[in-house]
Amino acid sequence: MISAFLLSLIGIVFIFSAGTYWSSIHYEGELPFYIKQSMYLLLAIIVFIFVANMPVFTREKTWITLYVLSLILLVLVLIPGIGIVRNGSRSWIGLGPLTIQPAELVKITTLMYLSFLLSKVKNSERVVQIKHFLIIILPCALIMLQPDFGSVFILVVSAFILLFIARYPIKLYVGFIVLGVVGLIGLIASAPYRLKRIEAFINPWEDPLGSGFQAVQSLLAIGPAGILGHGFQESRQKFLYLPEPQNDFIFSIILEEIGFLGGCFVLVLFGIFIYSGCGLAIQTVRSSDFYAISALVGMVGFQAALNIGVVIGLIPVTGVTLPFISYGGTSLMIIWFVVAIVVCFSNQSEVYNE
Numbered sequence: 001m002i003s004a005f006l007l008s009l010i011g012i013v014f015i016f017s018a019g020t021y022w023s024s025i026h027y028e029g030e031l032p033f034y035i036k037q038s039m040y041l042l043l044a045i046i047v048f049i050f051v052a053n054m055p056v057f058t059r060e061k062t063w064i065t066l067y068v069l070s071l072i073l074l075v076l077v078l079i080p081g082i083g084i085v086r087n088g089s090r091s092w093i094g095l096g097p098l099t100i101q102p103a104e105l106v107k108i109t110t111l112m113y114l115s116f117l118l119s120k121v122k123n124s125e126r127v128v129q130i131k132h133f134l135i136i137i138l139p140c141a142l143i144m145l146q147p148d149f150g151s152v153f154i155l156v157v158s159a160f161i162l163l164f165i166a167r168y169p170i171k172l173y174v175g176f177i178v179l180g181v182v183g184l185i186g187l188i189a190s191a192p193y194r195l196k197r198i199e200a201f202i203n204p205w206e207d208p209l210g211s212g213f214q215a216v217q218s219l220l221a222i223g224p225a226g227i228l229g230h231g232f233q234e235s236r237q238k239f240l241y242l243p244e245p246q247n248d249f250i251f252s253i254i255l256e257e258i259g260f261l262g263g264c265f266v267l268v269l270f271g272i273f274i275y276s277g278c279g280l281a282i283q284t285v286r287s288s289d290f291y292a293i294s295a296l297v298g299m300v301g302f303q304a305a306l307n308i309g310v311v312i313g314l315i316p317v318t319g320v321t322l323p324f325i326s327y328g329g330t331s332l333m334i335i336w337f338v339v340a341i342v343v344c345f346s347n348q349s350e351v352y353n354e
Contacts, residue, residue: 003273008044008332010266010324011250012037018238018253018328019246033246033327040329044336049174051340058348060116060288067109067135069087073102074142083146091146092330103151104334106139108341111158111299116293118166118253129172130162154306156180158299165294201316209278217242218249220309221256231257247320251311266325267308274301280346289345308347
């Protein structure tokens, strides 16, 4: 909880630094990004307090219901007039002044539902394996219709981590990986913009003003920063060079302003979060609780690693936010919802121990 809160505060501080100029140019007259993020954090903590003290979120029926609800939302978001299109993806539903992104919710509900199923039956049975596969593939197919490749990638990898923890048969696990790689190649080949992202990843300088623009600008932010950075609010790339620096590439601004050591501090906080989550998982009594906490912590850790890998040029651009830190109400609310679920399961395990 402490590491999560510190990461959220770091997010607000650097959203203030990274997004103020962008906000004044593109969203003149609206509330600054850091004010909105502060309000989102307050709401997220309220949600955390509510969920963490509700044992209903440790029951299988709750997650079956939420899984079905999240699938319905994924269908609704595809309907013109209901779904909102941003940056070429129909991924949001508007609720008055607020917007929600169903893909963020379905990642959690899928992993939670799968955790309960894995704890009840033998994973070597073929019918059970097919059911598990369908539970994963159905939301992935709906998300790809938006399209949102980043969310699908996180969900699939997180599900594979969960299956591995649950001691899925190695042969089948390898088969899933091979199938996933083939599907990944097919998705990349079917969309020219994804292929361009791969080409830009291999050599972003070949098209520095086109497909390689974000990667190049991110490296230009990180490279000259050195050990200590240029100083807080002294970023140069945030002045309309790096597109929307308060979002997916906020870690570039963090590295540019507070350098390698500051970036390492952020990584340490993520490490503490993951280590603490694993400790809570080990202390649980029910196998379903162990799977649930492990899956959620693994998802957060993988998403953070994916975002940072993109920022420093190790992974092609995927459009994935940095948990706790990137600007966005849905993202912040969902990530604190995850923290609340972990705490809720941990509290329930203490009750079982007593």
